[in-house]
Amino acid sequence: MSERTIALVTGANKGIGYEIAAGLGALGWRVGVGARDDQRRETAVAKLRAGGVDAFGVPLDVTDDASVAAAARLLETEAGGLDVLVNNAGITGGEPQHPVGVDIETVRAAVEVNVIGVVRVVEAMLPLLRRSASPRIVNMSSGVGSLTRQSASVGEHQTGPLSVAYAPSKTMLNAVTIQYARALADTNILVNAACPGFTATDLNAFRGVRTPQQGAAIAIRLATLPDDGPTGGYFEDAGVIPW
Numbered sequence: 001m002s003e004r005t006i007a008l009v010t011g012a013n014k015g016i017g018y019e020i021a022a023g024l025g026a027l028g029w030r031v032g033v034g035a036r037d038d039q040r041r042e043t044a045v046a047k048l049r050a051g052g053v054d055a056f057g058v059p060l061d062v063t064d065d066a067s068v069a070a071a072a073r074l075l076e077t078e079a080g081g082l083d084v085l086v087n088n089a090g091i092t093g094g095e096p097q098h099p100v101g102v103d104i105e106t107v108r109a110a111v112e113v114n115v116i117g118v119v120r121v122v123e124a125m126l127p128l129l130r131r132s133a134s135p136r137i138v139n140m141s142s143g144v145g146s147l148t149r150q151s152a153s154v155g156e157h158q159t160g161p162l163s164v165a166y167a168p169s170k171t172m173l174n175a176v177t178i179q180y181a182r183a184l185a186d187t188n189i190l191v192n193a194a195c196p197g198f199t200a201t202d203l204n205a206f207r208g209v210r211t212p213q214q215g216a217a218i219a220i221r222l223a224t225l226p227d228d229g230p231t232g233g234y235f236e237d238a239g240v241i242p243w
């Protein structure tokens, strides 16, 4: 195991993921830039390196078994292991998301990336994380995944658009986070879910009100938790989010 902390951020070529990579790199960590497109990945790695980050590219499509397995091999053989995994890659699945009349493929796409993709990456990386002194898993969820907030949005207190793909996929990701935290409770691996807040990125056609740097802050906090930090939690900048 390397003496320096090694992180992998999925979907790190742009948006919040890029800023998480930059933030972890600023701590002196080695940062794997997980990205599926060669050109976008190389551009991001070059930009991070120009900013002083010890970044390296990790070809990674979270929907592809072979790609994820190859990423795990690369981390083990070329990077020296893995301490911190940030599952940031995510998609909305497309529009419209209204529950009535939704295209099933919209639901399937969101679940494939936002849920199954995370499980696939966690499973591939767990053997490496188990060898780390202070391993962390951060799952980039969203406040819209909160069942409390979803049910509060019915009727007069509507807080967000109806969504039968993206929001429920993040609800399932929250459950996946709890399940891994329980399964790994007797290890030193801390597993938590994060909400970045409504952030201006490609995901929402830059309608968000926070900067990607602001959106990255909570994931960086959870990636750098002390050994006695929480596990199985769901957090935004302001604190705990109700499930």
Ligand code: NAP
Binding pocket: 010, 011, 012, 013, 014, 015, 016, 017, 034, 035, 036, 037, 040, 060, 061, 062, 063, 087, 088, 089, 090, 091, 113, 117, 140, 141, 142, 143, 195, 196, 197, 198, 199, 200, 201, 202, 203, 204, 208
């Ligand atoms: P973004 O700018 O669209 O970035 C998404 C990233 O995920 C991109 O790097 C994208 O790569 C990558 N990705 C998508 N599918 C992938 C796959 N199959 N394999 C590997 N990478 C894949 O969106 P963002 O706003 O930064 O989103 C980052 C995370 O924050 C997501 O999980 C999102 O759900 C969550 N989030 C965002 C907001 C917000 O307001 N923006 C709010 C709550 C939660 P490509 O460039 O190749 O497409």
